[in-house]
Amino acid sequence: TQLLEQSPQFLSIQEGENLTVYCNSSSVFSSLQWYRQEPGEGPVLLVTVVTGGEVKKLKRLTFQFGDARKDSSLHITAAQPGDTGLYLCALRSNDYKLSFGAGTTVTVRA
Amino acid sequence: EAGVAQSPRYKIIEKRQSVAFWCNPISGHATLYWYQQILGQGPKLLIQFQNNGVVDDSQLPKDRFSAERLKGVDSTLKIQPAKLEDSAVYLCASSRTVLYGYTFGSGTRLTVV
Numbered sequence: 285t286q287l288l289e290q291s292p293q294f295l296s297i298q299e300g301e302n303l304t305v306y307c308n309s310s311s312v313f314s315s316l317q318w319y320r321q322e323p324g325e326g327p328v329l330l331v332t333v334v335t336g337g338e339v340k341k342l343k344r345l346t347f348q349f350g351d352a353r354k355d356s357s358l359h360i361t362a363a364q365p366g367d368t369g370l371y372l373c374a375l376r377s378n379d380y381k382l383s384f385g386a387g388t389t390v391t392v393r394a
Numbered sequence: 395e396a397g398v399a400q401s402p403r404y405k406i407i408e409k410r411q412s413v414a415f416w417c418n419p420i421s422g423h424a425t426l427y428w429y430q431q432i433l434g435q436g437p438k439l440l441i442q443f444q445n446n447g448v449v450d451d452s453q454l455p456k457d458r459f460s461a462e463r464l465k466g467v468d469s470t471l472k473i474q475p476a477k478l479e480d481s482a483v484y485l486c487a488s489s490r491t492v493l494y495g496y497t498f499g500s501g502t503r504l505t506v507v
Contacts, residue, residue: 317495
């Protein structure tokens with residue numbers, strides 16, 4: 285069974301600061317997705333990364349896929365209160381099923 | 395396009411009672427998933443449908459959980475009888491096919507007391 289570990293579990297920062305959250309797998313994965321889940325809502329897909337070393341940017345969010353395809357990170361620049369939420373990474377298996385990590389709860393204080 | 399609709403949003407029941415959740419996926423989406431998200435954890439797949447057929451129910455506790463998608467559109471998830479540990483958010487997601495990304499509904503928050 286392939287396991288995903290996310291760290292840190294909780295992160296609280298002031299508006300304008302930067303933050304990074306991490307996702308690590310027990311083995312190599314073919315593709316990984318990042319989701320954000322706001323309280324009372326379902327997860328919303330942010331990005332899919334498939335190539336080792338790949339970097340994708342989505343406005344102030346930068347996603348990186350490790351060269352060995354066993355880890356990924358999400359960096360947020362100049363965080364805003366609207367970035368508050370649960371950030372989940374998910375492995376997409378060869379049969380397209382998703383397995384989620386436990387998530388990082390990010391709180392951005394105004 | 396309209397999103398994935400789920401109802402009810404909240405449900406509180408006593409242990410050993412029964413409960414049912416309803417999901418209406420995005421029109422045209424053949425694949426439908428039910429996930430269970432316990433507080434502090436990521437979503438865990440319970441069952442996957444392709445049209446009206448079950449693709450994967452390996453993690454569904456079949457002694458108490460059941461799900462159906464009779465006409466390949468709406469789906470219901472039932473728990474009978476409920477246990478305290480079933481307290482969670484039940485998320486429904488759909489995709490056009492397995493190759494496409496998922497769209498999640500807002501979920502049903504179940505509290506078993």
